[in-house]
Amino acid sequence: MRILYSLLILLALPFIGVRLCWRARRQPAYRKHVGERFGYYDAYETKPLIWLHAVSVGETRAAEPLVRALLEKYPGQHILLTHMTPTGRETSEALFAADTDKVTRCYLPYDYPGAVARFLNHYQPCVGILMETEIWPNLVHACRARATPIYLANARLSEKSFAGYRRVGSLTLHTLRSFNAIAAQSVADAQRFKALGAVNVAITGNLKFDVAPSPVQRMLGEHLRECFGARRVLLAASTREGEELLLINNKLYDIPGALLVIVPRHPQRFDDVAALLDHHHISYQRRSANEAVGNETRVLLGDTMGEMIAYYAACDIAFIGGSLLPLGGQNLIEACAMGKPVLIGPHTHNFAEATEQAITAGAAVRVMDAADLQRKAVALLDSPKVTERMSAAALAFSNQHRGATVRLLELIRF
Numbered sequence: 499m500r501i502l503y504s505l506l507i508l509l510a511l512p513f514i515g516v517r518l519c520w521r522a523r524r525q526p527a528y529r530k531h532v533g534e535r536f537g538y539y540d541a542y543e544t545k546p547l548i549w550l551h552a553v554s555v556g557e558t559r560a561a562e563p564l565v566r567a568l569l570e571k572y573p574g575q576h577i578l579l580t581h582m583t584p585t586g587r588e589t590s591e592a593l594f595a596a597d598t599d600k601v602t603r604c605y606l607p608y609d610y611p612g613a614v615a616r617f618l619n620h621y622q623p624c625v626g627i628l629m630e631t632e633i634w635p636n637l638v639h640a641c642r643a644r645a646t647p648i649y650l651a652n653a654r655l656s657e658k659s660f661a662g663y664r665r666v667g668s669l670t671l672h673t674l675r676s677f678n679a680i681a682a683q684s685v686a687d688a689q690r691f692k693a694l695g696a697v698n699v700a701i702t703g704n705l706k707f708d709v710a711p712s713p714v715q716r717m718l719g720e721h722l723r724e725c726f727g728a729r730r731v732l733l734a735a736s737t738r739e740g741e742e743l744l745l746i747n748n749k750l751y752d753i754p755g756a757l758l759v760i761v762p763r764h765p766q767r768f769d770d771v772a773a774l775l776d777h778h779h780i781s782y783q784r785r786s787a788n789e790a791v792g793n794e795t796r797v798l799l800g801d802t803m804g805e806m807i808a809y810y811a812a813c814d815i816a817f818i819g820g821s822l823l824p825l826g827g828q829n830l831i832e833a834c835a836m837g838k839p840v841l842i843g844p845h846t847h848n849f850a851e852a853t854e855q856a857i858t859a860g861a862a863v864r865v866m867d868a869a870d871l872q873r874k875a876v877a878l879l880d881s882p883k884v885t886e887r888m889s890a891a892a893l894a895f896s897n898q899h900r901g902a903t904v905r906l907l908e909l910i911r912f
Contacts, residue, residue, distance in 0.1 A: 499669040500635050504611060514608065524766035527584030534605040537616030541602070545576035548912075549623035551606050552579060554586040556829060557629040560652055562593050563708040563903045564627075569600055571907060578621055580606035585765060585803065592804045609634040618644060625912035627651050631659060635673045642676040647912045650680040652705045652902070655690040656826065656847045663694055671695035681906050684851040700909055703902035704852060706831040711807045719811025719836075725790050726798070729757045730814045730879050733838075735806065736763040736828040737819035742771050744822055744868035746778050751796040753876055761800030761809055763819060763828065768801040775799065810836040815878050815885065817841040820848075822868055827853065834861050835896040839878055839888035841865055855899070861892035 518535075522528035533539070548568055552558040558581065565577055577600060581587045587603055594601040607613035614637050626641050626648040628634075633650070641648040655663075663670040674680065674696035681702040682688035688699045723731075732753065734745055737760055745751070751758040762771050775782045775797055782797040783789060785805070791798055800809060810816060810833050821827040821843030829849055830840050840862035846853040856862035863878075865871040878885055 499666065500639060500672065503635055503666075503669055507609060511610075521766075525584055527588075530584070531605055535607055535613075536610070537607040537613035537620070539604060539617070539620045541604075546574065547578045547621055547623040548572065548575045548625055548627070549578045549580065549621065550627045550629070551632055552581060552586060552590070552629045553632060554581065554583040555589045557652075558586050558589040558593065559709060559832075560705045561629055563710070564651065564705055564906060565594070565601065567903050567907055569597070575624070577601045578623060579603040582606060589804060606637075609636045611636050611640070614640045618646070625649070625910065627910065630654055633663070633670070633673055635669055638673050638676045647678045647910075648676070649910055650677050651906055651910075652683055652702075653680050653691065654683045654687045654848075655694075656850070657690075658826075658847060660690045660694070667694070678911070679909050681909055683902075686851055700905075702905040702909065703899060704831065705902045705906070706829055707835070707896060707899040708901070708903045709832065709835065711811070711832075711836060715805075715807040716811055718805060718808035722785075722805075722808055722812035725788075726757055726759075726812060727791055727793070729755055731757050731759055731812060732875050732879065733809055733813035733816045734758065734760045735809060735816055735818055735833065736761065737771075738763050738823065738825050739767065739770075741819055741822050742774055745871075746774065746780065748868040748872045750868075750872055750875065751780055753872075753879065756879055757791060757798060758796065759798045759800055759809060759813065761806065765801075765803055768799065772799055772801070807832060807836065810838055813838060815839045815841060815875065817865075817871060817875070818843075821845050822871070830856055830862060831896065834892040837889045837893045839863070839885050839892065841871060841874060841878070843867075843871070856892070856895055859891050859895040859898075861888060861895045863888075 518528050550561055552561045579590045590603050607617050618640055626646060628650050629652050638648055674694055679698040680691055680696050681700055683704045685701060688701050691699050780797055781795050782799055783791055783795050785798055785800045785802050816833040816838045818828050818830045824845045826848030827846035833840050834856060842853055842862050842864055844866055857864055863874055865874050
């Protein structure tokens with residue numbers, strides 16, 4: 499099955515170049531470091547390497563406490579962070595700007611046997627740690643063949659992903675059993691991995707609860723709040739394509755005495771959302787202009803990277819995007835860690851357990867559609883005592899679930 503898989507992805511090779519060129523039209527950074535995606539690297543690291551793979555922004559942020567804990571526990575080691583997206587790479591550069599002598603980064607190659615072999619020959623890591631759902635058969639097999647310990651950390655598996663992996667059962671079984679251990683986020687995730695044949699599955703919790711907002715982000719949040727003025731602030735965080743139109747059609751920008759802050763999930767969509775606001779003649783400003791928000795401004799467009807924690811710090815309530823449409827939702831843990839009441843849509847299968855736990859704890863409220871979001875946002879903004887209770891519940895919920903980093907460190911052996 500792995501040979502068949504390798505042949506199939508080999509047939510897809512011409513389309514990879516087309517895809518990179520297409521994405522580079524909107525994100526020029528995709529034109530850089532293309533050789534790394536096929537296992538060709540320039541820089542060498544002479545120190546022993548702990549390799550940690552975090553695909554994009556969310557996984558990189560989640561990995562931060564683990565990276566810092568690994569550096570503390572293994573001071574003689576160097577951390578190699580690999581990514582698949584330019585935004586993930588940029589996020590790691592920002593998070594570890596003060597650790598350039600200890601943390602380096604590159605792109606992980608596509609899962610071709612030759613590319614994987616070149617990567618492992620070049621860096622020769624002591625151990626590999628893949629974040630969340632990065633189950634690459636050739637990569638995992640090559641690590642196992644070289645006796646390089648390989649772990650799946652902060653592992654999650656939605657029902658949809660479970661069904662997909664089950665369709666290629668023998669390939670999935672062989673790959674999962676090649677991991678030294680799988681550290682699942684939740685009981686449900688662990689059960690799904692075991693149902694696919696995984697062994698050595700432990701439940702360590704979600705690393706995202708261990709991410710501590712930095713003083714710099716808190717200070718930036720205070721600055722943003724000053725820029726926003728005296729109005730109450732409704733944050734629409736990590737919105738996905740189609741959701742901004744729902745917000746506009748349901749007049750989330752027109753709540754009396756409130757400012758709507760929209761932060762699209764993907765930076766290539768910043769200009770698209772600006773064009774949408776222009777089309778509907780809605781007065782807006784861009785965060786990148788770094789100006790005080792005028793009284794006539796209805797929407798602030800968050801068109802900057804690496805400031806989500808600051809947006810949470812500056813808002814009164816937060817709606818978590820990706821959940822109004824069947825996209826699986828985004829992470830609500832950061833909002834809770836900042837003590838913000840959360841509104842979340844009906845589609846949250848990517849973060850099902852954390853979402854249900856937050857709702858049960860009183861930190862979050864489920865909305866059924868954009869009209870319901872508008873009603874409940876107004877109700878919360880007009881009810882300071884309710885938002886205070888939700889804020890306290892959010893902090894308690896966040897603090898209660900810390901500790902995944904310590905449990906994961908106990909699991910990793912090399």
